[in-house]
Amino acid sequence: MMIEKTTAPHLTANYHTHTTRCRHASGSDREYIETAIRAGIKILGFADHAPLVNDIGFVSHMRMYTELAEDYACTLAALKKEYAGDIDIYIGYELEYYPQFFDMTVEYLCRFPVDYFIIGQHYIENETSYRHAGIKVAEEWYLRAYVDQIVAGLETGLFSCVAHPDLMDFMGADDVYDRHMTRLCETAKRLSVPLEFNIPRRFAFWHEPVMHFWDIARAVGNDVILGCDAHEPGMLCEADSYRESLEILAGHGIVPMETMPLAKPHFPYRTHP
Numbered sequence: 001m002m003i004e005k006t007t008a009p010h011l012t013a014n015y016h017t018h019t020t021r022c023r024h025a026s027g028s029d030r031e032y033i034e035t036a037i038r039a040g041i042k043i044l045g046f047a048d049h050a051p052l053v054n055d056i057g058f059v060s061h062m063r064m065y066t067e068l069a070e071d072y073a074c075t076l077a078a079l080k081k082e083y084a085g086d087i088d089i090y091i092g093y094e095l096e097y098y099p100q101f102f103d104m105t106v107e108y109l110c111r112f113p114v115d116y117f118i119i120g121q122h123y124i125e126n127e128t129s130y131r132h133a134g135i136k137v138a139e140e141w142y143l144r145a146y147v148d149q150i151v152a153g154l155e156t157g158l159f160s161c162v163a164h165p166d167l168m169d170f171m172g173a174d175d176v177y178d179r180h181m182t183r184l185c186e187t188a189k190r191l192s193v194p195l196e197f198n199i200p201r202r203f204a205f206w207h208e209p210v211m212h213f214w215d216i217a218r219a220v221g222n223d224v225i226l227g228c229d230a231h232e233p234g235m236l237c238e239a240d241s242y243r244e245s246l247e248i249l250a251g252h253g254i255v256p257m258e259t260m261p262l263a264k265p266h267f268p269y270r271t272h273p
């Protein structure tokens with residue numbers, strides 16, 4: 001296939017691409033792929049919101065239905081072959097560490113083709129209490145739960161990166177924030193898991209980076225990777241946002257890596273000590 005490429009410097013790889021299956025993204029799978037090719041992206045990882053497989057009849061509002069995982073994985077596996085000459089496609093999921101449902105979710109996802117997981121902890125506890133992680137929070141226990149769950153997730157060895165680790169907008173004391181986020185960063189460092197700097201968007205409501213978090217990551221010496229949390233194909237060709245992200249990080253002494261190693265998920269898994 002001949003798709004004309006733009007020449008503006010842009011991501012080499014993006015590991016955080018969504019699809020419509022999560023019910024809050026738009027565009028076809030092919031539109032994401034062809035937009036990425038046009039933008040000069042060489043590696044395109046899909047990491048749509050994994051289903052929350054559970055045995056209590058809970059239906060999450062922000063992720064694919066359990067029955068769609070097979071379609072997701074098998075459709076992407078076919079597209080991976082079809083576009084192999086133009087771009088490397090990987091099949092991933094963005095998921096949380098929810099202690100009550102994690103094993104059954106991983107067991108289910110591993111039945112179909114899968115290349116990697118990223119941890120994006122959108123809620124604390126098991127999601128069923130609807131305590132979102134991306135809100136203004138002043139209580140230490142809430143921040144501690146967020147960090148504890150990411151740390152426990154990383155220790156399974158199943159995750160290839162931490163998506164938007166700075167998601168929480170903590171309003172409490174700086175020393176409390178530093179203590180818990182240092183734990184998160186040190187765990188990621190020890191396990192060689194990069195932290196994703198979620199590319200901010202200029203003209204849209206989107207996650208704003210918490211630069212104090214990135215100062216902690218810089219001090220700990222974490223690997224950092226840029227992630228375009230694409231919920232519409234056009235986001236993959238926003239070279240300006242990419243350039244601005246590099247500038248923001250450079251201002252804090254961080255040079256992101258261009259690609260990251262992928263840990264192939266498997267079940268059962270063995271938790272690190």
Ligand SMILES: [Zn+2]
Binds near residue numbers: 018022024049231
């Ligand atoms: Zn999303």
Ligand SMILES: [Zn+2]
Binds near residue numbers: 018094163229
């Ligand atoms: Zn995402």
